[in-house]
Amino acid sequence: xxxxxxxxxxxxxxxxxxxxxxxxxxxxxxxxxxxxxxxxxxxxxxxxxxxxxxxxxxxxxx
Amino acid sequence: xxxxxxxxxxxxxxxxxxxxxxxxxxxxxxxxxxxxxxxxxxxxxxxxxxxxxxxxxxxxxxxxxxxxxxxxxxxxxxxxxxxxxxxxxxxxxxxxxxxxxxxxxxxxxxxxxxxxxxxxxxxxxxxxxxxxxxxxxxxxxxxxxxxxxxxxxxxxxxxxxxxxxxxxxxxxxxxxxxxxxxxxxxxxxxxxxxxxxxxxxxxxxxxxxxxxxxxxxxxxxxxxxxxxxxxxxxxxxxxxxxxxxxxxxxxxxxxxxxxxxxxxxxxxxxxxxxxxxxxxxxxxxxxxxxxxxxxxxxxxxxxxxxxxxxxxxxxxxxxxxxxxxxxxxxxxxxxxxxxxxxxxxxxxxxxxxxxxxxxxxxxxxxxxxxxxxxxxxxxxxxxxxxxxxxxxxxxxxxxxxxxxxxxxxxxxxxxxxxxxxxxxxxxxxxxxxxxxxxxxxxxxxxxxxxxxxxxxxxxxxxxxxxxxxxxxxxxxxxxxxxxxxxxxxxxxxxxxx
Numbered sequence: 230x231x232x233x234x235x236x237x238x239x240x241x242x243x244x245x246x247x248x249x250x251x252x253x254x255x256x257x258x259x260x261x262x263x264x265x266x267x268x269x270x271x272x273x274x275x276x277x278x279x280x281x282x283x284x285x286x287x288x289x290x291x
Numbered sequence: 292x293x294x295x296x297x298x299x300x301x302x303x304x305x306x307x308x309x310x311x312x313x314x315x316x317x318x319x320x321x322x323x324x325x326x327x328x329x330x331x332x333x334x335x336x337x338x339x340x341x342x343x344x345x346x347x348x349x350x351x352x353x354x355x356x357x358x359x360x361x362x363x364x365x366x367x368x369x370x371x372x373x374x375x376x377x378x379x380x381x382x383x384x385x386x387x388x389x390x391x392x393x394x395x396x397x398x399x400x401x402x403x404x405x406x407x408x409x410x411x412x413x414x415x416x417x418x419x420x421x422x423x424x425x426x427x428x429x430x431x432x433x434x435x436x437x438x439x440x441x442x443x444x445x446x447x448x449x450x451x452x453x454x455x456x457x458x459x460x461x462x463x464x465x466x467x468x469x470x471x472x473x474x475x476x477x478x479x480x481x482x483x484x485x486x487x488x489x490x491x492x493x494x495x496x497x498x499x500x501x502x503x504x505x506x507x508x509x510x511x512x513x514x515x516x517x518x519x520x521x522x523x524x525x526x527x528x529x530x531x532x533x534x535x536x537x538x539x540x541x542x543x544x545x546x547x548x549x550x551x552x553x554x555x556x557x558x559x560x561x562x563x564x565x566x567x568x569x570x571x572x573x574x575x576x577x578x579x580x581x582x583x584x585x586x587x588x589x590x591x592x593x594x595x596x597x598x599x600x601x602x603x604x605x606x607x608x609x610x611x612x613x614x615x616x617x618x619x620x621x622x623x624x625x626x627x628x629x630x631x632x633x634x635x636x637x638x639x640x641x642x643x644x645x646x647x648x649x650x651x652x653x654x655x656x657x658x659x660x661x662x663x664x665x666x667x668x669x670x671x672x673x674x675x676x677x678x679x680x681x682x683x684x685x686x687x688x689x690x691x692x693x694x695x696x697x698x699x700x701x702x703x704x705x706x707x708x709x710x711x712x713x714x715x716x717x718x719x720x721x722x723x724x725x726x727x728x729x730x731x732x733x734x735x736x737x738x739x740x741x742x743x744x745x746x747x748x749x750x751x752x753x754x755x756x757x758x759x760x761x762x763x764x765x766x767x768x769x770x771x772x773x774x775x776x777x778x779x780x781x782x783x784x785x786x787x788x
Contacts, residue, residue: 255335258442259449262547266325269490272653273322279649280642283682287638290686 297628300617304632307614307718310751311643313603314483316596318650320491327494329543334452337365338428340444340507341421342372345413347406349435350382351780352553356435357390357398364441365448373399373421374435377413378406410503411527415519422518430513434504436778438466438551446548447507457512457540458532459548460498461505462486464658466551466782472665472742473561476750477554479662479669482651488600489544497591498542499601501535503528505550512540524578526571533579536592553782558732558741562757564776569761572605608759611718618715633715637681644670644678671721671749677714721752722759729756 342360346353353374360372372394374387384402391400401420406413414432421427429451431444439461447459462485465478485502492498501508506528515538521530536542555561576583583601585593603610614636621629648666652659659666668675680687688695699706725748732741745753 251335255445255449258446259330259333262446263325263330265547266329266490269324269654270322273318273650276646276649276653280646283645284642287682287685290683290689 297621297625300621300624301628301632303613303617304621304636305614305639306610306617307636308639308643309610310603310607311640311647313599314487314647315643317488317491317600318647320494320596321487321654322650324490324494327496329493332453332456333449336448336452337369337445338448338451338509339369339426340365340371340429340431340448341427342370342431342433343414343417343421344372344374344433344435345377345410345417346374346379346383346387346435347377347413348379348381348383349778350379350386352436352778352782353383354386354390355780355782356433356438357387357394359438361394361397362441363439363444365444367397370444371397371399371421371426373401373417375413375417376400376402376406377408378403409522411520411522414527415522418513418519428510429507430510431505431507432503433506433550434552436553436780436782437463437504438782439505440549440551443505443548443550444507447505447545450543450545451507451509453541455539455541456543457509457515457535457538458498458501458542459507460489460501460542460544461548461550462489462544462546463502463504463550463552464655465554467553467556468781468783470661471556472745473556473558474554475662475665476669476745477561478658479651479666480750480754482655482658482662482666483647485544486546486654487647487651490546492597492600493544495591495594495596496541497536497594497597498532498544499597500526500529501532501542502550504552505548506531508535509540512538515540524571524574525567526575529571529575530578533575533582533592537582537589551782553778553780555776556781558729558745558753560776561753562729562760565754565757566760566764569758570764571761573761573765576601576605605758608722608755608762611722611755615716615719618718619712622712622715629715630711633711634681634684637677639681640674641678641682665750668746669749670751672747673717674721674749674751677717680714721748722756724748725753725756726759728753 344353344356357372357374360370361367363370374390376384376387384400387398387400387402391398399420401417403413403416418430421430429448431447433439443461447461450456450459463481465474465481467474470478489498508531512535516531516534520527521534524530532542555564582589582593583598584595586595587593591597618629618633618636621632648669651666652663670678695701701707728741728744728748731737731744
């Protein structure tokens with residue numbers, strides 16, 4: 230398996246071997262997945278705003 | 292003194308919302324998953340993967356599963372499929388032999404004439420065989436019915452570039468087509484239980500379970516477990532996940548690696564499968580009792596957040612019973628407080644329900660489009676009504692006062708009092724109703740009523756009843772056996788393209 234195992238902190242932080250070249254397909258895939266994970270926060274903020282609206286409505290009506 | 296008792300009872304009532312409140316916390320944690328930089332340590336690595344498939348009478352599905360694996364976007368010289376035929380009596384042996392002949396060296400036929408010792412034993416047989424040579428760098432264990440999307444394995448394996456990651460699991464999605472109502476409920480459930488919950492567990496750094504349907508394990512991690520899976524419990528996948536993490540490795544969920552699975556399509560089949568899971572969870576709770584709430588000793592797995600997530604699943608019926616008890620005692624001792632507690636419980640549940648349901652639709656819009664009705668009716672029509680009353684009761688009272696009076700529903704009226712008592716009892720009563728629904732489905736009578744009744748009683752209460760079934764099976768010490776879920780090949784192949 231590449232990259233070869235390294236020791237300590239380096240093993241976690243330097244997973245990209247210096248002479249390793251990522252394929253475009255792989256790079257695009259990671260970028261897409263990263264973008265999707267990033268979008269989850271924005272999506273949930275929308276839902277939280279909806280909940281806030283309902284609570285406000287309830288308070289005003291009550 | 293009375294006030295102290297009232298506070299305790301009020302707290303018992305609010306515990307009824309534990310499951311949904313913890314659910315909300317999980318969705319919030321899932322949304323900040325990106326802050327943990329899940330792809331900071333991935334790399335384009337293609338370890339040599341040995342895929343182990345335990346199979347017993349899987350003639351309807353095993354051929355397609357192997358074909359899909361062979362069509363994955365993964366270097367073919369770095370992939371071997373080991374099918375453990377656990378003494379099948381159908382056409383499974385012939386299908387495996389044919390695939391083994393077609394892909395010589397890539398598909399290995401491991402037949403056990405004396406099979407039937409259960410799934411974990413079959414997997415262990417495969418693991419023993421793959422460890423006989425030095426070829427493999429990681430092992431992937433999958434179910435015989437699952438169809439991996441072409442990029443699933445490489446999306447999972449990229450995490451193994453991080454030497455501290457010991458295991459990776461994928462997003463299992465319900466793939467039966469056409470999907471009936473039970474399939475759609477399961478489909479929606481998997482958004483919450485996997486797409487959201489497992490991302491949340493990535494965020495807190497502790498995973499509850501490498502899904503049995505698709506678990507990728509680094510060789511070194513497997514060796515740390517002694518090279519085989521646990522066979523003492525019914526939750527071998529959960530035990531493996533815990534042991535990998537307790538050995539010092541991380542376990543990751545890769546939500547963008549999709550695996551399609553065929554799930555039960557009747558309440559009876561679902562009950563059989565899930566009681567096994569629930570019983571397994573009960574066993575895991577006891578077996579790892581020294582892990583809970585010991586963050587300093589075992590890290591994330593021993594943290595309070597993980598303990599809350601685990602407890603909300605395993606002790607779900609206990610919370611329902613506590614809430615009902617609190618509401619009923621308050622009903623007879625302090626009616627005003629009872630109404631307040633009732634409103635607070637259902638308003639809280641309502642907000643949490645809206646948050647979870649809407650977030651689910653946004654996390655996996657494709658499944659959401661197919662299963663939104665089941666998401667809406669997940670708690671059941673009666674609980675949904677209580678949610679509406681809890682959330683919008685004051686608005687109705689303000690706007691529809693005369694009409695409410697005319698119906699005799701004004702607070703304090705006889706009808707309103709009886710309805711309140713019914714609503715107070717419903718949380719627990721719904722679990723009993725869900726059990727009766729399973730009995731009805733099992734009996735084969737009045738089949739046409741099962742579907743509408745499930746939408747009325749709710750899928751949530753059904754899961755709760757199943758958990759009780761798991762407790763009873765474990766406490767009664769009934770025989771532990773691998774009761775296979777029937778698979779007939781309903782997963783549409785198009786899904787994997």
